[in-house]
Amino acid sequence: MARAKTTTRWVCQQCSYTSPAYLGRCPGCESWHTMVETVEERRPATGSSSATVRGGRPQQHAQRLDSVGSAAIDRIPVPISELDRVLGGGLVPGSLVLVGGDPGIGKSTLVLQTAAALAEAGAGPVLYVSAEESAQQIRLRADRLGVSHPDLWVLSETDLDRVLREADERQPGLLIVDSIQTVYLEDMSSAAGSVSQVRECTARLMQWAKPRGIPVLIIGHVTKEGTIAGPRVLEHMVDAVLYLEGERHQQYRILRGVKNRFGSTDEVGVFEMADVGMREVTNPSEAFLEGRAAQATGSAVAITIEGTRPILVEMQALTTATAFGLPRRSANGLDTNRLQLLVAVLQKRVGISLGGQDIYANVVGGLRVVEPAADLAVALAVASSYRDVAIAPGTAVVGEIGLSGELRSVSQLDRRINEARRLGFTTVIASGAESGTRTTDGIRIIRTSTLSAALDAALGEG
Numbered sequence: 001m002a003r004a005k006t007t008t009r010w011v012c013q014q015c016s017y018t019s020p021a022y023l024g025r026c027p028g029c030e031s032w033h034t035m036v037e038t039v040e041e042r043r044p045a046t047g048s049s050s051a052t053v054r055g056g057r058p059q060q061h062a063q064r065l066d067s068v069g070s071a072a073i074d075r076i077p078v079p080i081s082e083l084d085r086v087l088g089g090g091l092v093p094g095s096l097v098l099v100g101g102d103p104g105i106g107k108s109t110l111v112l113q114t115a116a117a118l119a120e121a122g123a124g125p126v127l128y129v130s131a132e133e134s135a136q137q138i139r140l141r142a143d144r145l146g147v148s149h150p151d152l153w154v155l156s157e158t159d160l161d162r163v164l165r166e167a168d169e170r171q172p173g174l175l176i177v178d179s180i181q182t183v184y185l186e187d188m189s190s191a192a193g194s195v196s197q198v199r200e201c202t203a204r205l206m207q208w209a210k211p212r213g214i215p216v217l218i219i220g221h222v223t224k225e226g227t228i229a230g231p232r233v234l235e236h237m238v239d240a241v242l243y244l245e246g247e248r249h250q251q252y253r254i255l256r257g258v259k260n261r262f263g264s265t266d267e268v269g270v271f272e273m274a275d276v277g278m279r280e281v282t283n284p285s286e287a288f289l290e291g292r293a294a295q296a297t298g299s300a301v302a303i304t305i306e307g308t309r310p311i312l313v314e315m316q317a318l319t320t321a322t323a324f325g326l327p328r329r330s331a332n333g334l335d336t337n338r339l340q341l342l343v344a345v346l347q348k349r350v351g352i353s354l355g356g357q358d359i360y361a362n363v364v365g366g367l368r369v370v371e372p373a374a375d376l377a378v379a380l381a382v383a384s385s386y387r388d389v390a391i392a393p394g395t396a397v398v399g400e401i402g403l404s405g406e407l408r409s410v411s412q413l414d415r416r417i418n419e420a421r422r423l424g425f426t427t428v429i430a431s432g433a434e435s436g437t438r439t440t441d442g443i444r445i446i447r448t449s450t451l452s453a454a455l456d457a458a459l460g461e462g
């Protein structure tokens with residue numbers, strides 16, 4: 001079973017200059033630290049038993065598109081529905097899925113639960129490979145999570161070739177590699193976690209997975225700029241990229257698809273980090289609004305849409321007179337630049353003098369809100385705090401704010417309103433070209449086309 005030793009070379013990521021050895025400075029383009037170790041294309045070993053995948057495929061011929069079968073891909077359903085949703089409805093055989101996130105956010109917990117759930121569902125043996133923890137540590141975690149199944153296999157190994165040999169013996173229905181930054185290929189001189197290793201390991205996993213039709217979940221730590229390569233260098237190689245987000249000390253975790261060759265990328269899954277692991281939150285609006293004071297200043301409820309789901313979240317803002325120097329603008333869960341823009345619009349278009357105010361804004365629960373439709377809630381929360389007037393209870397708001405203080409219409413307004421109604425809200429303030437108030441099915445809908453009119457509706461004439 002001897003495999004010809006692989007040769008590697010160093011390739012500049014800027015100009016493709018190639019060298020047999022590492023060079024700190026590229027002779028081609030004179031950039032520093034751009035040389036990355038790369039495995040040389042191997043010739044398939046002819047006649048050997050290790051008939052490799054690479055180059056071994058028969059010649060493909062072009063086909064007429066209308067003669068290509070469009071039968072749906074046979075996906076492997078994942079019994080954790082919040083994950084299944086983000087995957088686009090199950091795992092695609094032979095696909096590589098990267099699950100990224102900050103250290104300690106819950107990646108290992110989530111994939112171990114997934115492994116157990118798939119074994120339980122009869123997806124065949126599931127092989128969970130940890131290059132970070134021993135088999136005993138994984139067992140302790142499994143005990144803590146209360147998961148166990150005879151078809152759940154664990155392997156503590158860092159040498160990727162050994163991992164794949166074991167996987168070939170086990171023929172799993174799913175392979176999990178935790179993490180891509182701690183496995184390595186022995187053939188390469190670069191250290192585990194380097195751009196070179198991370199990329200070549202991923203390429204090796206892909207060559208392994210595709211012809212066997214076995215899905216592979218790869219865990220990747222998001223790293224601060226540094227010596228360890230982050231998941232970003234892999235995004236273009238894998239089939240799907242999911243990021244687990246959240247504030248470490250808050251209970252909610254959001255699983256967001258940022259790339260998916262087999263589904264949409266704007267779905268999110270919502271989880272709650274509990275003692276027994278990641279618990280699915282199938283009713284995120286209720287969860288995010290839990291514990292909210294009905295009559296608090298500096299608070300507004302936004303009706304956002306994540307993927308196909310409307311989610312209501314509370315925006316909080318706090319304004320205080322700046323003690324010295326430049327006023328602070330700090331945002332948690334939303335873009336600081338967006339907050340600054342909204343503050344500028346409030347100052348210039350509505351005449352609220354926020355120039356001498358420190359402003360803090362926060363999305364409660366740890367969700368990151370990127371949708372501009374949440375603008376109105378942010379602006380109203382800031383204005384509410386500044387004027388020290390609470391928004392009437394039972395009010396939810398939605399609208400994108402333009403630079404001249406106009407409210408721009410948002411997509412899927414009816415679905416947003418329905419979610420607000422379901423949660424017992426009685427008033428929705430929404431952007432709309434035609435202003436007016438109507439009441440349908442017990443909910444009052446106030447449409448306005450300007451921020452100042454929305455402020456009047458929410459906080460009264462100020």
Ligand SMILES: Nc1ncnc2c1ncn2[C@@H]1O[C@H](COP(=O)(O)OP(=O)(O)O)[C@@H](O)[C@H]1O
Nearest residue numbers: 101102103104105106107108109110141144248
């Ligand atoms: N033995 C344990 N007991 C209690 N909580 C734990 C234990 N191990 C991990 N956790 C909690 O689970 C969180 C997620 O851990 P983990 O899934 O290992 O994260 P990741 O794999 O993303 O680094 C940790 O931040 C910690 O709060």
Ligand SMILES: [Mg+2]
Nearest residue numbers: 107108109178
């Ligand atoms: Mg981990």
Ligand SMILES: [Zn+2]
Nearest residue numbers: 012015026029
């Ligand atoms: Zn170069």
